[in-house]
Amino acid sequence: MGHRLSKIVTRTGDQGSTGLATGDRIPKFDARMQAIGETDELNSVIGVLLTHALPEAVRSTLSRAQHTLFNLGGELSMPGTVFVKEDDIVRLEEAVEALNESLPPLKEFVLPGGNPPAAACHVARAVTRRVERRLWELNEREPLNxxxxxxxxxxxDYLFVAARTLARLDGGQEVTWNKQA
Incomplete structure (x- = not known):
């Protein structure tokens, strides 16, 4: 494979535009660039989550998610390209069901926290929701895959169930909302 980024400092974005993989230039504040940046942020947050000691099932699902998110970013940088497939969604749904089987039913809202891996997972979940909102916004303007x-x-959904699971590591527990607090 050749060098993908042989020159890092190009100065081509110094006037407020950036290049897509197609060669097109768009403003850095464009909804497409916002979606690309927020997807990259999410991938980074998941990378931080992966630095924690995690059950292998969670680790492998999150590692795969990082690759899928990179594919998602590729779709965004090359409009019309399709990398994210229905199978990617089905795998996540199966992973949600597998983790959720061992969890007790929810009786209260869950607050972010519990322990460092669960808290990091909640941060990733919140960033994912922002990415989702941005994708739907972009989809209104330019239909996406x-x-x-x-x-x-x-x-x-997966990150929420994973956070509930991670909060229980080593005898821990999740933090639930107390409306009287």
């Missing part, structure tokens, strides 16, 4: 925003929705 229909699986792309759905993938973000399923990923946030």
């Amino acid at each position: 229909p699986f792309t925003p759905r993938y973000a929705n399923r990923l946030s």
